[in-house]
């Protein structure tokens with residue numbers, strides 16, 4: 186009889202990259218991190234940290250320079266009425282204005298998903314887990 190091994194993902198320890206000291210990364214700020222060949226944009230949104238692929242898939246604008254705001258939605262959940270939503274959580278690409286939900290990496294109005302990364306705070310430092 187053979188015993189199944191746990192999936193490799195569950196046993197592999199993730200690589201940690203220090204983004205900044207938490208004291209130097211206040212709400213409303215952002216940092217761009219180079220991790221190997223990957224560029225990652227890390228945001229502090231009212232004390233919660235989010236990390237996304239740092240380049241817009243449209244024409245590679247640096248997403249760490251985008252502003253955070255809300256957006257207007259209109260769908261079945263709003264009974265097709267326009268409604269302001271996700272205030273402070275919508276990242277606007279500085280290139281041509283595509284919008285991404287910073288929590289999920291999903292583009293607003295497009296079937297597009299930015300890669301997201303796990304962020305933790307350890308010993309007073311904001312760390313990316315890759």
Ligand code: FES
Pocket residue numbers: 241242243244245246278279280281282283
């Ligand atoms: S580069 Fe982001 S929308 Fe064009």
